[in-house]
Amino acid sequence: MAEIENRDVMLHFRVSPSELEIIRKKMEDGGVRSMSAYLRKMALDGYCVQLDFDYPRQISTLLRKCSNNLNQYARKANATNSIYATDIQDLQERLDEIWATQKESLRVLASLS
Numbered sequence: 001m002a003e004i005e006n007r008d009v010m011l012h013f014r015v016s017p018s019e020l021e022i023i024r025k026k027m028e029d030g031g032v033r034s035m036s037a038y039l040r041k042m043a044l045d046g047y048c049v050q051l052d053f054d055y056p057r058q059i060s061t062l063l064r065k066c067s068n069n070l071n072q073y074a075r076k077a078n079a080t081n082s083i084y085a086t087d088i089q090d091l092q093e094r095l096d097e098i099w100a101t102q103k104e105s106l107r108v109l110a111s112l113s
Contacts, residue, residue, distance in 0.1 A: 011043075055105035062098040066091060 015023065023038070031050040032038040041047075069091055077083045 052108070055101055055108065058101050059098060059105065062094060062101060066094045066098065069094065 023035075027033070027035065027038045029050075030038065032041070069087075073083055073087050073091065076087070
């Protein structure tokens with residue numbers, strides 16, 4: 001396991017009040033709460049990335065709903081030896097929604113630079 005380095009060297013620099021406000025705004029936009037962590041990340045890498053997990057959550061929710069529906073349809077088909085066209089249409093609409101969300105998610109990820 002890699003040894004953790006102690007952070008015992010202090011860096012000091014001055015900013016204007018307006019610069020400090022910009023830094024705080026960028027920290028907030030990046031979801032970073034620690035000024036030290038934010039400044040260290042910016043100094044070492046030049047950027048901070050906050051990933052938005054809304055789309056993957058939506059996809060997971062939609063997949064869970066489709067799985068539940070599919071299980072219900074399978075139980076119904078096994079019990080009655082038939083399934084209704086409206087059930088298949090409902091499942092198809094949910095799958096179309098999942099694909100649309102997935103495409104949007106990929107579009108957003110592709111736009112990251």
